[in-house]
Structures are given as C-alpha cells and as structure tokens.
Amino acid sequence: MVSVNRSDVLHNNHAWIGSAGAASHDLRSDTMTTPTASMLAAVQNCSLLDDVWMEDTTTVDLESHCATLTGKEAGLFVLSGTMGNQLGLRTLLTQPPHGVLCDHRSHIVKYEAGGVSFLTGALVKAVVPKNGVYLTLEDVKSNAYLDDDVHTCPTRVISLENTLNGMIMPLEEVRRISAFAREHGIKMHCDGARLWEVSASGAGSLVDFAACFDTVTLCFSKGLGAPIGSILVGSKEAIKHARWVRKSIGGGLRQPGVITAAARVAVDETFGKGPNGEGGLLRNTHTLAQEVAKMWTDLGGKLICPVHTNMIWVDLDDAQCPPAIFEELGKNVGLKLFGNRLVLHYQIYENRDSVVPKLAEVFRAVFENKGRGDGTVPEKGDGEGSMYRSQK
Ligand SMILES: Cc1ncc(COP(=O)(O)O)c(C=O)c1O
Secondary structure, three states, rough: OOOHHHHHHHHOOOOOOOOHHHHHHHHOHHHOOOOOHHHHHHHHHHOOOOOOOOHHHHHHHHHHHHHHHHHHEEEEEEEEEEHHHHHHHHHHOOOOOEEEEEEOOOHHHHHOOOOHHHHHOOOOEEOOOOOOOOOOOHHOOOOOOOOOOOOOEEEEEEEEOOOOOOOOOOOOHHHHHHHHHHHOOOOEEEEEHHHHHHHHHOOHHHHHHHHOOOOOEOOOOOOOOOOOOEEEEEEEEHHHHHHHHHHHOOOOOOOHHHHHHHHHHHHOOOOOOOOOOOOOHHHHHHHHHHHHHHHHHHHOEEEEEOOOOOEEEEEEOOOOHHHHHHHHHHHHHOEEEEOOOOOOOOOHHHHHHHHHHHHHHHHHHHHOOOOOOOOOOOOOOOOOOOOOOOOO
C-alpha cells in the first residue's frame, strides 16, 4: 500500500497528497489540482495493456463509464481538452466549405493555437452574445449561414462551451439551439471541459446536456484533479472516427492505464458516482465562490461576470489595481493568483480556513491602496484580449 511522507513529498515534488500539496493555495486555475494517494493506489492496480489494440481494461472501463454517465454510446480517452475538442470538431465536419459557430470567448477560438483552422479548414464565426453571458437561439439564428448560395460558407457545427468562464449556459437554451441545429442538419459539439461543474450545480444532469450534442469533451485534469486527460463521448460511429483521427495525430496510446486509472478515481471521488455529481466534492466550491465574491463586493469591488460555479472574475480596473500588483499581494500572503480570475477547486475548499483569510487580506490591501497609485491603468486596446497575454 502507498505510504507518503508529507515533507519528503513537498520537497521532492512527487506530491500524491492531493489537498495538502501544491494546489492548496493556488487559485490560478483548477488545472493546478494535484493527484491523491487513492489515485496512486489505483495506478498501482491498473491494467497495463495496449490501448491502440483496445485491450487495456482500465481505459476501456473508463471510456464506457463516461459514456454511460453522459448517456452516449461510446467514449474515447484523449490527452487533453484541446485534443478532445479538436477531434470532436474534425469528426463532425466533413469537407469545406464549412463553418463553426461559437461564442467569441470560446476556448476553441482563443486558446487552442488556431487548431480548428488548420485541422479542419473551417471558417469560425465567433459570436458576441447579446446578453453578455451565453449565446441564445436568437444570437445563433442571426449568425448562422443556412443557405447554399455560392458566396456563403455554411454553418455545419455549433460549438457551445459550458461552463464558459465559470458561467452556466442554461439547459433550456442549449435545448432550443440544439433543436434548431437538428432542424437544419447542423451538428452540435460541446466543450464541456467543466460540464461536471454545471451538473454538480444542479443546472441539469450530464445526460440532459449531452443529449443536445453529437460530441462532448469533458476534462479529468481540471476541477476533478486527475493529472492528465479528457474524454470525448458521442455515437459509436463518431467515436470510431475520432479514434482514427486521434491515431493520425499521434494520440494512440500503448499502456495508458497508468493515467486512466487516476482519471477514474477523479470521476468517482471528485465528481461523484451519479450523473448529477451525487456524493462528489464540486458543489462546495460553488458556495465558497459565492462567499469570496461577496467579500470582494462588500468592499466596493465589482465583478466582470456573474459567479455561477467555481470562478470569480474581479474588476481590477475599477479597483485601480494592475494585475501584477494583485498577484504580488497574493504572493506576499502565500497565495498564487493570476490576472483578475480566481479559480476555486476542491483542494482550495479543503484549505479554506487558511485560504479565505489570506484572500480577505489581499482584497483589503487592494481597496486600501485604491486611489493611492498614479492612476495608471494598463493599456488594453480594443482587441479581444487573452488571459495569457502579459497584463503588467
Ligand atoms: C473551457 C476549456 N476547454 C478546453 C480546455 C483545454 O484543455 P487542455 O488544457 O487540457 O487542453 C480548457 C483548458 O483550460 C478550457 O478551460
């Protein structure tokens, strides 16, 4: 059995200690969550067979479990959320001219290195939602190209991200868009990297949401805390094709049981056993996110987006606090912060007694210093912006 010495682990960075490890005070992203002792135990007991030959039972079991959880016929383990999205889109698109419609803030357009254009040749129509939170059917209708006029690039896929920046796209709206898409022969892909969070919030089950889509990506290595991996689910036919494409880009894996075993523990223990995250750990982070957001607004702070799940976007411009100063204030009290986004995860929740007072200290310092600087707000310009671009 696994026995772990905490100080060894912290000094050597082989931290299979979950919430006591490196992510305990890291609010930069839920991708920072680190694996647990029960994941290590599962890795020690996994199958070590070839998955290109589809013989690795730990991997096959994970794929079929995720297919069942989402009500789909089949699943395909992939190395990352990006790989899942790109394989999903590549599978649903057949040949140009073809277009993908999505929210202008989508990960597939902003943070996947332009993969959609070079892997599919699709024209991306990135739409600004009228309500500022999520795309509605009306946004979709006024931006989709449905005709076969020779000048048009027809919309063949609608790709929806849920959550997007931590915000939930309600089930009813997803259903309306999906019905419209089906009526017009348009395929639906979901970047559900954090669909687990949507479901755990009570907004609808994984099955309810997945039923609206042809393919869905879900990530194990964000809030669920697995070290590596995501899954693409869909019909048997779609997944068979995606497996083929995965092979073509070098994603066929030999003995992936060592990573899929940890992913299965992440699903069972962090998300929970049922399709609504029953018995899981995600819901608590949503409540904590509300409390942290309130701490900020009680001091007079503004939020950039509503807080629906585990992310809080604070308005640092309004607080006259450059992101670099915010990060520095965090560093001074032992918190890792990144830009104006605070991401909570279950390893933060489990360290809340230490993290929340430190955050309160940072927030107080921001507002005590407000108006004391030279008033310089970092240059932003009118472009889309990227959370990874330097905001010093
Ligand atoms: C919404 C969303 N989709 C997809 C991804 C891509 O996941 P990965 O980093 O595993 O490629 C991310 C990564 O943070 C994400 O936030």
